[in-house]
Each structure stands twice: as C-alpha cells, then as structure tokens.
Amino acid sequence: MSTPAMKTHKCTECEQLEGKRKQAEQDRDYSSVSECNVLIARYGITHSVRS
Numbered sequence: 001m002s003t004p005a006m007k008t009h010k011c012t013e014c015e016q017l018e019g020k021r022k023q024a025e026q027d028r029d030y031s032s033v034s035e036c037n038v039l040i041a042r043y044g045i046t047h048s049v050r051s
C-alpha cells in the first residue's frame with residue numbers, strides 16, 4: 001500500500017475520504033483511488049499544522 005503519513009488523527013472528514021477511496025478500490029477506479037490518496041494526505045497535513 002502507498003499510504004504515507006496517516007496514523008493518529010481520525011475525524012469524520014478523514015473517514016469519509018477513506019471510505020470514498022475504499023469504494024473506488026472496489027470499483028477498480030484507480031484514478032479516483034490516487035485522487036483520494038492525495039486528498040487524504042493533504043487533509044492530514046492540515047491536521048498536523050493545526051495542532
């Protein structure tokens with residue numbers, strides 16, 4: 001798996017993004033999967049900046 005830096009935080013936004021990525025994986029929609037990976041990574045960064 002290519003999931004870089006998400007370990008601690010879990011908010012609804014993150015879970016929605018992860019759910020969306022899982023759905024895309026099931027649909028074999030790999031462009032959406034990588035898009036979700038980017039969104040998740042970006043969103044994770046905003047978390048760590050905030051705290």
Ligand SMILES: [Zn+2]
Nearest residue numbers: 009010011014
């Ligand atoms: Zn979050």
